[in-house]
Amino acid sequence: MGRLLVKPGVDFGTVLAPAGARILEVVKRLAAGYPFDVTITSARDGTHSGPNDPHHAGAAFDLRTRGLTDDQKALLLVDLRETLYKAPRKFYAFLEAPNTPNEHIHCQKRKGTTYTVDDYLQNR
Numbered sequence: 001m002g003r004l005l006v007k008p009g010v011d012f013g014t015v016l017a018p019a020g021a022r023i024l025e026v027v028k029r030l031a032a033g034y035p036f037d038v039t040i041t042s043a044r045d046g047t048h049s050g051p052n053d054p055h056h057a058g059a060a061f062d063l064r065t066r067g068l069t070d071d072q073k074a075l076l077l078v079d080l081r082e083t084l085y086k087a088p089r090k091f092y093a094f095l096e097a098p099n100t101p102n103e104h105i106h107c108q109k110r111k112g113t114t115y116t117v118d119d120y121l122q123n124r
Contacts, residue, residue: 002034011045012058018120019059019109023091026083027063027107036072039064041104059115060108065095073105080107090115090124 004027016024020043031038042062044055054060065073077093084091084107093107109115 002031003037004028004031005037005039007039007041007064009045010040010043013044015058017058017109017115018117019054019090019115020057020061022115022120022123023059023061023084023107023109026080027061030076030079030083034072034075036068038076054108054111060106062096063105063107065103065105077105080105086124088113088124090119 004024012020027038027040040061041064042055043060044058055062063076068076073095077095080093084093090110090113091107092110093105095103096106097103
C-alpha cells in the first residue's frame with residue numbers, strides 16, 4: 001500500500017483553494033492503491049511561471065517522478081487524468097521536463113476555469 005508523502009519544505013500555505021483540495025484528495029486516494037509512494041515536491045513554494053501561476057493560489061502541485069519506473073509514472077498520470085479529466089474538464093496533468101533532472105508530474109486547475117467549493121463538494 002502506497003503513501004502520499006511530502007518533500008520537506010513544501011509550503012501549502014494556510015488556505016487551500018478548492019481545486020487544490022480536490023487534487024490532494026485524488027492523489028492521496030490513488031497513492032493508497034499503489035505499491036509505491038507518491039511524493040508532493042511543490043505546492044505554493046518554489047519558482048513558478050509568474051504571479052498568476054496556480055501554484056501560488058494553492059491550485060497546483062508537482063509530484064516526484066524520480067525513483068519511479070516508466071510504468072509507475074504512466075500509471076499515475078493515466079489515473080490522474082481518468083479521475084480529474086471528467087466533464088467539465090477543470091483540471092489537467094502532464095509530465096513536465098521529461099528525461100531531465102527536473103522531470104515531474106504537474107497537476108493543476110485548468111487555466112481559464114473556475115473551481116468552487118460547490119464543485120469540490122459535487123466531486124466535479
